[in-house]
Structure formats: C-alpha cells, structure tokens
Amino acid sequence: MSKRNEKREVRYKNTCAQYETTMRNYIIKRLLLIIPMLIGISFILFVIMHLAPGDPASIRYGLNPDVSESARENFNKIYGLDKPVIVQYGMWMKRFMSLDFGNSFIDDQDVTAKILSKLPATLLLQSSSLIVIFCVALPIGIISAVKRNTIFDKTMTVVVFTGYAMPTFWLALLLIFLFGFKLQWFPISGMDPWYISYLGWTARIKDTAWHLVLPVFVTAFTGLASLSRYSRSSVIEAMQQQYILTARAKGLPERRVIFVHAVRNALLPIITILGLTLPALISGSFIFETIFAWPGMGRLGYEAIMNYDYPVVMGVAVISTFLTLSGIFLSDMLYAFIDPRIRYGAKQ
Amino acid sequence: MYPRRKQRNLAPPNVYTLDEIIISMRRHPKLNLSKRPPLVSQAGVFFLFLILFCYPTYSEEAWVSRDACSAAGIGDARILIPFFADDTSSSSICGLVYNGLTKVDKDLNVVGDLAERWEVSEDGRVITFYLRKNVRWHDGSPFTARDVQFTFETIQDPGAGSPYISGFMDISGIKVLDAHTVRFEYKQPYAPALLKLGMGLIPKHLFEGDPDIRRSPYARAPIGTGPYKFKKWESGQYIILEANQDYFGHVPGIKRYVYRIIPDQSVAFLELVAGGVDSMQLDPYQFRYRSDTAQFKEKINKYRYLAPSYTYIGYNLKDPFLKDPRVRQALSYAINKKEIINAALLGMGEPCTGHFWKNSIYYDQSVNIYNYDPEKARTLFAEAGWVDVDDDGVLEKDGMEFRMKIITNQGNQVREDVATITQRQWLEVGVVVDIQIVAWAAFLDQFIGRKNFQAVILGWSLPVDPDCYSIWHSDSIREGGLNSVSYSNERVDELIENGRREFDPEKRKEIYHEIHRIIARDAPYTFLFSAYAAPAVNKRFRGIEPAPAGISYNFIDWYVPKDEVKYKF
Numbered sequence: 001m002s003k004r005n006e007k008r009e010v011r012y013k014n015t016c017a018q019y020e021t022t023m024r025n026y027i028i029k030r031l032l033l034i035i036p037m038l039i040g041i042s043f044i045l046f047v048i049m050h051l052a053p054g055d056p057a058s059i060r061y062g063l064n065p066d067v068s069e070s071a072r073e074n075f076n077k078i079y080g081l082d083k084p085v086i087v088q089y090g091m092w093m094k095r096f097m098s099l100d101f102g103n104s105f106i107d108d109q110d111v112t113a114k115i116l117s118k119l120p121a122t123l124l125l126q127s128s129s130l131i132v133i134f135c136v137a138l139p140i141g142i143i144s145a146v147k148r149n150t151i152f153d154k155t156m157t158v159v160v161f162t163g164y165a166m167p168t169f170w171l172a173l174l175l176i177f178l179f180g181f182k183l184q185w186f187p188i189s190g191m192d193p194w195y196i197s198y199l200g201w202t203a204r205i206k207d208t209a210w211h212l213v214l215p216v217f218v219t220a221f222t223g224l225a226s227l228s229r230y231s232r233s234s235v236i237e238a239m240q241q242q243y244i245l246t247a248r249a250k251g252l253p254e255r256r257v258i259f260v261h262a263v264r265n266a267l268l269p270i271i272t273i274l275g276l277t278l279p280a281l282i283s284g285s286f287i288f289e290t291i292f293a294w295p296g297m298g299r300l301g302y303e304a305i306m307n308y309d310y311p312v313v314m315g316v317a318v319i320s321t322f323l324t325l326s327g328i329f330l331s332d333m334l335y336a337f338i339d340p341r342i343r344y345g346a347k348q
Numbered sequence: 349m350y351p352r353r354k355q356r357n358l359a360p361p362n363v364y365t366l367d368e369i370i371i372s373m374r375r376h377p378k379l380n381l382s383k384r385p386p387l388v389s390q391a392g393v394f395f396l397f398l399i400l401f402c403y404p405t406y407s408e409e410a411w412v413s414r415d416a417c418s419a420a421g422i423g424d425a426r427i428l429i430p431f432f433a434d435d436t437s438s439s440s441i442c443g444l445v446y447n448g449l450t451k452v453d454k455d456l457n458v459v460g461d462l463a464e465r466w467e468v469s470e471d472g473r474v475i476t477f478y479l480r481k482n483v484r485w486h487d488g489s490p491f492t493a494r495d496v497q498f499t500f501e502t503i504q505d506p507g508a509g510s511p512y513i514s515g516f517m518d519i520s521g522i523k524v525l526d527a528h529t530v531r532f533e534y535k536q537p538y539a540p541a542l543l544k545l546g547m548g549l550i551p552k553h554l555f556e557g558d559p560d561i562r563r564s565p566y567a568r569a570p571i572g573t574g575p576y577k578f579k580k581w582e583s584g585q586y587i588i589l590e591a592n593q594d595y596f597g598h599v600p601g602i603k604r605y606v607y608r609i610i611p612d613q614s615v616a617f618l619e620l621v622a623g624g625v626d627s628m629q630l631d632p633y634q635f636r637y638r639s640d641t642a643q644f645k646e647k648i649n650k651y652r653y654l655a656p657s658y659t660y661i662g663y664n665l666k667d668p669f670l671k672d673p674r675v676r677q678a679l680s681y682a683i684n685k686k687e688i689i690n691a692a693l694l695g696m697g698e699p700c701t702g703h704f705w706k707n708s709i710y711y712d713q714s715v716n717i718y719n720y721d722p723e724k725a726r727t728l729f730a731e732a733g734w735v736d737v738d739d740d741g742v743l744e745k746d747g748m749e750f751r752m753k754i755i756t757n758q759g760n761q762v763r764e765d766v767a768t769i770t771q772r773q774w775l776e777v778g779v780v781v782d783i784q785i786v787a788w789a790a791f792l793d794q795f796i797g798r799k800n801f802q803a804v805i806l807g808w809s810l811p812v813d814p815d816c817y818s819i820w821h822s823d824s825i826r827e828g829g830l831n832s833v834s835y836s837n838e839r840v841d842e843l844i845e846n847g848r849r850e851f852d853p854e855k856r857k858e859i860y861h862e863i864h865r866i867i868a869r870d871a872p873y874t875f876l877f878s879a880y881a882a883p884a885v886n887k888r889f890r891g892i893e894p895a896p897a898g899i900s901y902n903f904i905d906w907y908v909p910k911d912e913v914k915y916k917f
Binding site for chain 1: 513606616793828
C-alpha cells in the first residue's frame with residue numbers, strides 16, 4: 001500500500017472517529033434537552049388547566065340536587081384539589097418521576113391503564129391508515145411529477161384536494177350510510193361486535209379487519225394531500241437537477257433515472273414527515289372516533305378535557321409531547337444516518 | 349390437594365316440569381296471554397290450564413332466558429358501584445346487577461326489593477327491614493343483613509367519598525338484629541329514607557378492609573344480587589351482562605344484556621334500523637320524522653313517556669327588575685309554552701307548572717296558570733309600573749328601559765332554541781332580551797355559583813321522592829347551594845320540612861301540592877315543559893308494558909319468542 005493511500009486511510013479514520021464523538025455528544029445533548037422541555041411543557045399545561053374557570057367537582061356534581069356542597073368539598077379533599085396549584089404540581093411531578101400518572105377523577109382507573117386500554121385501537125387504525133397513505137400517496141406524487149401537467153396529474157390534484165377539503169365527519173357519515181346501512185357491505189360502527197367474545201380468534205381478526213375498512217378509507221382519503229403534493233414537488237425539483245441530466249446523458253433507461261436517481265434523492269425529506277407522524281399515531285381524532293364509535297385516544301382526551309380530568313389530560317399530553325420530541329429527534333438522527341452529505345457535511 | 353374438578357354449572361335444565369311451567373306462567377300471566385287477546389285476556393287460572401293442554405307449543409315457549417338485547421348509549425360507564433355511580437350509563441348497568449332494599453314499581457310507589465317488608469316506628473325515627481331469605485350474591489355467598497349494614501356504613505364514611513353521603517347523614521345507627529333483619533335509626537324522621545335506602549347493596553365479604561373501594565377490581569367487574577351478572581367490559585365499546593339463573597325474582601327472559609357505546613346519535617339510529625342495536629333513546633327529530641319509514645315501522649316499536657325532568661326559566665330574585673313578583677308573573681304569561689314545545693321539541697313534551705314529576709301523585713294537576721296571555725302580561729307589567737311611555741315598543745319605568753340578559757349553557761340545542769323563542773315572545777310585550785350562551789364550566793362557576801345572572805334557562809331532573817329541600821328551601825340560598833334564584837318563602841320552608849318528616853303518601857301529597865301552588869304563584873321560575881323520553885325497541889322483544897315509570901322497569905319480564913331469537917349462542 002502506498003504511503004499516500006495510508007495517509008488517506010488515517011485521515012478517513014480520524015474523520016470517522018471525530019464524527020462519532022461529535023455525533024455521540026450531539027445525541028446525548030438532544031436527549032437531555034427533552035427532559036427540561038417535558039417539565040416546562042407539563043408545568044405550563046398544569047397551570048393553564050387550573051386557570052380555566054370551574055373545577056372537576058362542580059362540573060361533575062354542580063347541579064345535582066343529591067350531591068351536597070360538603071360532598072363536593074370532600075371530593076376535592078380526596079383528590080388533593082383543595083391544595084394550592086404549585087403543591088398539586090409538585091405532587092404530580094413526584095408521582096411522575098416514578099412514571100405514575102395517578103388515577104382518573106372520572107372512574108378512578110389508573111391513568112396508564114386507561115391510556116393503554118385505548119391505545120391499541122388508535123394505533124391499529126392510525127398505523128393502517130398511515131400505511132395506506134404511504135402506499136397510495138407516494139406513487140401518486142411520483143407519477144404526477146413525472147407526468148406533470150397531464151390528465152392524470154390534474155385529476156389526482158383534484159382528487160387529493162377534494163379529500164383534504166372534505167369535512168371528515170360528513171364523508172364518514174355518507175360512507176356509513178351508503179356502504180354500512182344501504183348496501184350493508186361493511187359494519188356501521190364499532191371496532192368489533194360484542195358477540196365476538198363468544199367466537200374464536202380467527203373470527204375476531206377477520207371481523208376487526210372488516211370494521212377497519214371504512215375508517216381507514218376515510219382517514220387515508222382525507223390525509224392523502226400533504227404527502228402526495230409534497231412528494232410531487234420534491235420529485236419535480238429533483239428532476240431538474242444536473243445529475244438527472246448526467247444520468248440521462250449516460251444513456252440510463254428512464255425508469256432507472258427516475259427511481260434510482262430522482263426519487264431516491266427527492267424522498268429524503270419524507271423522513272421528516274415520518275417523524276412528525278409519530279405523535280399522530282397515538283393522538284387519534286375525536287370527531288372521527290365519535291362517528292365510528294371507535295374506542296380510541298381522541299375520545300379519551302376529549303372526555304378528559306370536558307370533565308376537567310386533570311390526571312388523564314396530563315397523562316395524554318405528556319405522552320404525546322414526549323412522542324413529538326422524540327419524533328423530531330428520531331427524524332434528525334435518521335437523516336444523518338441515511339444521508340452521507342449531512343453526516344460529513346458538518347465537518348467541512 | 350387442590351380440587352381439580354371444575355364447579356358444575358348451576359344453570360337449570362332445559363326440560364321443564366309441568367309445575368315449573370305453571371309457576372313461570374303464573375309469574376307472567378300477561379306474558380303468554382297478551383298474544384291471544386280477546387279470549388284469554390279476561391280468563392282466569394282455568395283458562396290458563398286449558399291453554400296449557402290445548403296448545404302443546406307452550407311447553408316450548410316455557411320461560412327460559414334467550415337471545416340478547418343490545419342497547420345503545422352515548423357514553424361509557426364509569427364505575428359500577430351504586431353509591432359512586434353518578435352518570436346514566438353506570439346507573440343503568442348497576443340497576444341490573446345490584447338490588448337495593450326498596451325500589452319503585454311501575455306506578456312510582458315504593459315497594460320492597462331485597463327487603464320483603466319494613467316497619468316504620470311511631471315517631472318515624474326507626475325503620476326495620478325484614479330481608480328476603482335465600483338470596484345469594486353472584487359469587488354464591490349468601491346475602492345477609494351484614495351486607496346492608498356494611499353498604500350504608502361505607503356510604504356514611506367521608507373517606508370513602510360517596511357523592512350521595514348527605515342523604516344518609518341523618519342515620520345515627522344501623523343495627524343488625526339477625527341475619528335477615530336490619531334496623532336503621534335516624535336522628536330525626538326522614539321520609540325520603542325509604543327511597544334513599546333503595547341504593548344498590550354491595551357484598552361485605554368482597555369489600556371489607558379495602559381502603560379504597562373505588563379502585564377495587566369489583567368496581568369494574570361487579571358482584572351483586574341482581575337479575576344480571578357482569579360478564580365483560582370492553583372499555584369504550586360495550587359491556588356484556590348475562591342473565592342470573594339463580595335470581596330470586598325469576599330468571600330474566602333475555603339471556604344477555606349488552607350496553608353498546610355509540611357516541612353519535614345518528615349513527616346509533618342507523619344501527620337501530622339495521623339491527624346492530626335493539627334499543628335506544630330517540631331524539632325528537634328521529635321520533636317525528638326519521639322513524640317514519642316502512643323499514644323502521646316493520647322492525648321497531650317506539651314509545652314515549654314523560655321523563656322525570658323539566659326545563660325552566662329561572663329569575664334572580666335579587667335583581668332589581670325581577671324581585672317584583674308581578675314582573676315575573678307577567679313574564680310567565682308572556683311565554684307561549686305550546687309554541688316553544690312545538691318548535692324546540694317538535695311537540696315532544698308537555699307544559700308544566702311546578703317542580704314535581706308530572707307523572708307522580710305529588711304534582712298538582714289542578715294548577716293551571718300562566719297559559720299564554722299577553723294582555724294579562726301587559727296588565728301585570730302596568731301594575732308593577734312598567735309601561736311603554738314613549739311608544740317605542742319597549743317598557744319603561746322611572747326612565748329605564750326593560751332590558752335584560754338571559755343565559756344558558758352551551759351544547760344544549762333545546763335550551764338555545766328556547767332562549768331564542770323566548771327572546772321574540774318577550775319582545776312582543778315590550779321586554780328586550782340579550783342571549784348569552786356560556787360553556788358549562790364557566791356557566792356554573794361565574795354565573796350560577798356567584799348568582800351573577802338575571803334570567804337563566806336550565807333544567808332539573810327529578811328523583812322519585814318529591815323532597816325539594818336542596819332547591820327550594822331558603823337554607824339552600826347560601827353559596828354553593830342550588831337555590832341560585834334565592835327563593836325564600838317561610839311557608840314553603842315549613843312545608844318542605846314537614847314533607848321530610850311525613851311518611852304517609854297521602855299526607856305528603858297534600859304538602860307537596862301546596863308547595864306546588866305557592867311556588868307557581870310566586871313565579872321564581874317560569875316552568876316551561878317536561879320533555880318526553882322516547883325509547884325505541886326492536887319488535888322481537890315482547891312483554892314491554894309502558895307505565896309512568898317508563899319501559900325498562902320490567903326488563904326481566906321482556907322476552908323473545910323462540911322463533912324470533914336472533915342471537916342463539
């Protein structure tokens with residue numbers, strides 16, 4: 001091996017080592033930053049919640065002639081609501097340190113258990129619709145970009161924007177009425193029918209899949225726009241780059257030019273979108289879940305807010321804050337991992 | 349060693365002896381008779397036997413639990429312990445799983461449930477209950493007087509945190525006389541006690557020593573004595589109950605009761621027509637128009653009865669405009685209740701004139717005032733000094749125009765409609781009204797709690813017992829009390845106190861009729877209407893007998909004929 005090559009090797013190794021230490025420091029810093037942010041956000045949220053007029057006991061029992069004022073005070077005492085907000089926050093923080101979100105005011109269930117009971121339904125629905133969105137929106141975007149300003153492109157523009165502009169509840173009701181009620185192809189509402197617990201597992205999976213069709217269609221259809229438009233413009237931009245010209249000049253088949261050179265580069269920003277969908281995976285949607293009687297997180301959060309169920313509101317909020325922060329973190333990391341320009345670009 | 353053998357299923361055999369059939373038919377005379385109206389409805393036991401022999405099919409129609417009834421509800425249940433349950437979903441499930449000492453029958457009379465009978469002492473301070481024997485909890489343990497004692501002592505314990513504690517604070521002692529006799533001693537006579545003690549009873553052996561009953565596993569998987577046993581609760585989706593084959597009354601006719609949570613009313617309606625649910629509460633629009641299809645009529649019966657609630661306009665009696673009773677009377681005369689019912693409820697309600705459940709004996713049907721009469725309203729306003737001096741359509745007094753604000757809570761379309769109609773009706777007699785609609789939390793906190801309003805549109809739901817201390821007694825004017833209009837009348841206070849001490853329904857009737865009349869005269873509220881509850885039930889369910897108490901009071905008598913059973917497993 002020549003000396004020059006050796007030198008180059010050493011330099012490369014140094015660069016890698018340096019990169020690794022900066023990267024490690026960077027990761028640790030980013031991870032540590034999540035903690036003060038979580039604390040800050042939770043504090044602001046806690047205070048805002050308590051600033052709103054009314055309190056849990058009066059919302060629940062305010063106009064119930066059977067519940068006396070002393071019983072309402074007793075309720076506040078039992079849940080520690082008679083203490084100053086700062087003390088309450090301290091108590092909450094102390095429990096939170098051991099990952100205990102406390103118990104719901106509404107039904108005294110453990111908040112973690114309560115969230116875990118609603119999480120699978122939302123995860124199932126959101127991840128299936130996310131998969132559908134990716135599988136449909138990306139091809140639409142890519143084809144629209146490649147066949148820019150053709151009939152296909154224009155039709156797709158109209159279709160995805162129709163989905164985007166359409167009120168979810170309205171579309172959902174229409175579909176339920178048509179496919180659930182009139183044609184009876186799909187179930188009207190719910191996740192699985194009650195009698196499923198008297199049947200076997202296979203029936204259960206089949207039935208749940210059946211119940212998924214309409215909700216997934218509605219979320220996917222109304223959610224197509226951003227991803228397809230984003231990938232379209234991104235691919236169009238990539239197609240104008242000089243390396244595409246080079247690739248074409250090399251005489252590469254057009255298929256290869258598009259899928260290997262253009263799309264690969266164009267879809268890098270999609271990672272950011274992926275990272276940002278992480279909190280959406282668990283947050284669910286109130287309107288949507290109400291219409292489909294889907295037992296998800298959206299209804300849980302809404303019910304908690306309407307009833308001033310502080311522990312549940314805090315629990316849901318902290319978890320989605322955490323997921324948002326780690327989603328951003330993850331997408332940044334993925335970026336560096338996938339794109340060598342970012343990895344080494346920082347060095348130059 | 350540990351016994352390997354599973355406990356044998358205690359369900360009764362499917363083959364019934366003749367005696368059993370006769371017994372079951374005696375228990376449900378109307379059940380089988382209703383199918384053959386003209387001949388049999390007047391017949392006595394003789395005909396019953398005759399039918400039994402003439403129609404062999406009846407041996408197949410013997411009383412067994414079949415099928416399932418799925419009811420749609422808007423919200424999930426919260427906690428399945430009767431003295432914590434404070435929402436309709438939890439209460440309705442608790443009603444099927446638990447029994448109390450007493451209950452109300454279809455005509456709203458107090459009758460025994462787990463108590464066979466009871467005695468009230470001369471001075472009204474001691475009530476002795478004689479319990480049913482041979483009643484078992486769903487887990488097989490016997491039900492005794494100790495369970496009764498345990499339940500009510502738990503409610504009385506502030507640490508347990510039951511919201512209903514105030515209804516039981518007058519109990520000075522609960523004594524178990526023997527396994528099936530229990531005695532309640534009160535500090536002072538308290539007539540609502542008989543109904544209050546109808547609170548569902550919980551098993552002592554499962555809850556004793558539990559420091560936090562609300563978080564007990566049995567709060568979400570209840571063990572009661574009732575006609576239905578708890579089976580499964582899928583949070584946010586459904587709750588399944590199964591017929592208790594050992595129920596002390598009789599075996600329920602419906603094998604499973606499923607409470608399905610469908611938050612959207614219009615989706616629930618589609619489910620009802622499509623057969624996904626068997627019963628639900630219709631809203632006025634669905635009752636009037638949506639159910640007017642052949643498909644609906646073929647499959648579903650709808651019922652309506654007066655719900656135990658009413659809507660009113662309450663006047664702040666501390667307000668300078670409104671403290672004059674003539675002004676309030678005039679405002680009441682200026683309201684056209686019929687028009688309001690027709691517009692806001694599509695006719696699904698009845699006007700009311702007082703605070704009591706219109707179906708009950710305590711409501712004085714003879715009170716018939718404040719029928720729409722704008723002329724009379726103008727006269728009363730003039731008497732109170734309010735006249736339209738400058739002829740601009742608005743009343744004036746001492747140079748001040750009659751302008752006021754009416755508030756109601758957000759999210760109740762009926763009340764918002766009532767506010768709008770009221771605004772127009774009052775304008776016709778020269779009163780200008782602004783409407784303010786406020787979100788519930790702020791509404792309670794900033795307006796009702798602080799008595800910071802002129803007129804408010806609200807509703808009360810009414811318990812079966814007519815005691816109205818917490819709403820009309822002047823003691824309840826204090827902050828946090830529910831007498832937020834600050835109504836105070838010495839005679840009413842005295843009557844309310846007497847009503848609480850009087851156990852005789854006839855005498856109580858007199859008392860509450862008088863309260864009804866006085867309050868109507870003083871007009872602290874304009875009593876608007878009592879709305880109909882409008883349940884709809886699939887036609888395959890038989891044995892439903894609408895009564896003042898509604899339709900679900902005899903749920904265990906409902907049944908499905910064998911050839912119409914939908915869920916056969």
